[in-house]
Amino acid sequence: MEGDNCTFPSDLSDDHSQRGSVASSATLSRAQDVLVYVFGESAVHLTLEGLGSISVQELGRSVRETLQIPDSAQDAFAFWLCSPLLELQLKARHQPYKLCRQWPDLLYRFTEASEDDILQDEPYLQYRRNVFYPKSKELQIEDEGVLRLLFEEARSNILTGRYPCDPEHWAGLGALTLALEEGAGLDSQQSTAKIREKKLSSFVPAHVAVGSGGFFSTLRGKSSRQAELEQKLSEEYRKINTSRATAPEQRELLHQYLSMCHTLPYYGCAFFCGEIDKPVQGILQRGKRKAVSVGICLDGVYVMDVKEKHVLLGLRFSELSWDHSYPEEEGDSHILWLEFDGEEDGTPVNKLLKIYSKQAELMSGFIEFCVELKTATEGGAAAETGIEAGVSQEPAGQESSTRNGRGGRRGMLQRQGSVVCSRVHSLNTISYVDNGERQKRS
Incomplete structure (x- = not known):
């Protein structure tokens, strides 16, 4: 499953290095030793x-033997x-030591x-979860050691805020951790x-344990919030034993x-860094950007x-078109374009979100591979669910609604209060109608 994935750039040879070596690295450079870090373990030496x-x-064989991972669960993890x-x-074919030497190039x-x-x-x-491992197979695992990893x-992803979640999520997960x-x-x-x-930081996300701060938070007192x-x-902990003998x-x-965790749509995502335009709220804010994390998995893009630890936009592959563009002039940015259906003053429009990132090429290739893998896995059912198999070449124009195999307009995204749901209203997007006419920036 991982042999042909797009999480690593395919045009970099394992034997190529341009900018020197990181041979001083404590993790991969020792002549005969290697440290592999594992969640919940200090390291496998x-x-x-x-x-x-070594590839x-x-x-993988040595690490699985050391961690006693059964063959039935070996696809759950990757390096x-x-x-x-x-x-x-x-x-699978990569040689970690040689890739470590290429790290500056990357x-x-x-x-x-x-x-x-x-x-x-x-x-x-x-050594951690394989981004292409299906959640459905994960719940079939019975080996306690694998489940523990x-x-x-x-x-870790919950506590650091990488997986944004609502109070009912982090409270329930924290209680299970205690149990x-x-x-x-x-x-x-x-x-x-x-x-x-x-x-508290052992059970709830760091930003929840610390609180938002501010004047009113000071008045309430830290001890009151902690209590x-x-x-x-x-x-929540007491509920675990309710109605159980x-x-x-x-x-x-x-x-x-x-x-x-599986109820969070971005569980198991690979994450990339980027920025988006902030909504214009005056002359002084023009040109400002907001840091975002882009999660991509077999289900969609998030x-x-x-900073705020909430979802700005969540799109399943049936709800989006995408493309990426390279800088045309010095000072321009690499851009990942996400196109989805929206509404302006009651009129259906196409919306474009620009994500500025030098990882745009990686993200675009990864989305394409996920779509192809999902299509191959689901077979004939893919056409019925509207999974998109093409890449939009002209994000702000042309007749992409039929060209990309959407099968009609995609369903409207609904704005909700949960941190898991999209906040389309807070995005600075480009809106246009189907004939390619530029409408306005919203």
Whole structure:
């Protein structure tokens, strides 16, 4: 499944390096040693012969043996080359050591990082969820060790805000975390004591634990907010044992946690960095941009506000067209274009969102591969569900409504209050009618 994926640029050879080496890297450069970081584990330390030429496929055998991952679940995980600047899932044929030496090339090509930051950045090898692994298969896993690895990764993404979620989500997930760590048999006083001992940041997203701050937050007092969160977690924890004769087993709790995460549409996404235009609210705000995270998975594309931790736009593949463009002049940006149906003063229009990112090429290729994979997997059912198989070549014009195989107009996106739902009204988009006429920027 991962052998032909698009998460790694296909035009970079494993044997090519232009800007030197990161041979000082503590993670991949030692002659016979390799550290593979795993969620919930400090690292898997392996001593291997011929590290410089070992492939991901060969390395995988050693890691799975060390972690005791059964063959039935081996496709659930993949190797990622990561740093604070870039994350890329590797293919089975890739050689991690050689790709580590190419890391500066990749950062120059796909990030806006300064030369100093690029020279200081060191990638590490991580073993984590395969972005192409279906959620339906994940819930069929019975091996507790494998479920624990998936849980630790999901938990990290919840706590860091990578997966935005509403109170009913983070409270329920936090309660399940407490049950997994301390058992499900604590009374109210004991559960509250454990939450205080381990701190709220172990159970709820960091921005929730800290709070939004501000004048009114100061008046209420930090202790009051903390007490409310502790009470909410304790109440959710008590529900776990409601109407049960016996306490749930660890495997059952892990399945419950992952099942709840699966209700978040961007669970399992690969994430990319970008910026979008802020809505114009006056002369002083012209040209300002907002940092966003773009999550892409087998189900669709999700644009998230990095600061506010909520979804700005969520589109299934049946609801979007896309394209990417390269800079035409010096100072221009790489752009990923997302086109979807909207409305202006009661008139149906096409809307375009511009995402500025040097990773636009990666994102476009990844979307295309996901669409093709989903189409191949679903076979004839793909046509009925309206999955789009083409790429819009002219995002602001031409008759794309039939050219891209939509089968008519896509359904309107509904604006809702949940952090999971789209906030189309807050986006600075370009609107136009079907004949390509530019209407206005909204």
